[in-house]
Amino acid sequence: MDVHVGERLRQRRLQVGISQGALAHKAGVNFQQIQKYENGHNRISASRLWDITKALDVPVSYFFEGLNPGDRRSSDDLLARHETFGLLTAWRGMPESQRKLLLELVKDMAQMAESDQQINFEHRVNV
Numbered sequence: 001m002d003v004h005v006g007e008r009l010r011q012r013r014l015q016v017g018i019s020q021g022a023l024a025h026k027a028g029v030n031f032q033q034i035q036k037y038e039n040g041h042n043r044i045s046a047s048r049l050w051d052i053t054k055a056l057d058v059p060v061s062y063f064f065e066g067l068n069p070g071d072r073r074s075s076d077d078l079l080a081r082h083e084t085f086g087l088l089t090a091w092r093g094m095p096e097s098q099r100k101l102l103l104e105l106v107k108d109m110a111q112m113a114e115s116d117q118q119i120n121f122e123h124r125v126n127v
Contacts, residue, residue: 001067003040005049008063010038012056014085017092026055 013023013034020038024031028051036042044052053060091099 002043004067005044005063006038006040008065009034009044009052009056011085012058012062013038015088016056017089018056023052023055027051 013020020031020034024034027034027048029048033042037044049060049063053062091102094102
């Protein structure tokens with residue numbers, strides 16, 4: 001359970017784009033403590049979890065989603081993947097015009113992958 005809550009903590013922290021240090025400051029702990037929470041090495045007390053939920057703007061229940069097989073989200077959810085956060089971080093740093101181009105490229109790639117076609121990257125590169 002502690003590992004799951006820690007994974008959800010890291011997931012949400014990355015979603016909102018806050019560093020471990022900034023979250024630690026808001027939660028009243030040092031950043032090493034946030035690292036230990038995220039790795040599941042230390043259990044988060046109820047009062048500290050409350051502080052963290054306020055800092056990350058989520059309900060307490062967020063940290064427990066996916067524990068039961070019937071829950072709406074599972075721990076292998078797309079948002080739990082490290083690559084997704086890298087993509088979102090890069091996305092935030094791009095101008096809108098590049099975002100639109102990237103979105104079209106990804107849609108084309110997905111469509112080609114479904115039809116088992118070879119992807120030609122050169123037809124989109126006219127930035």
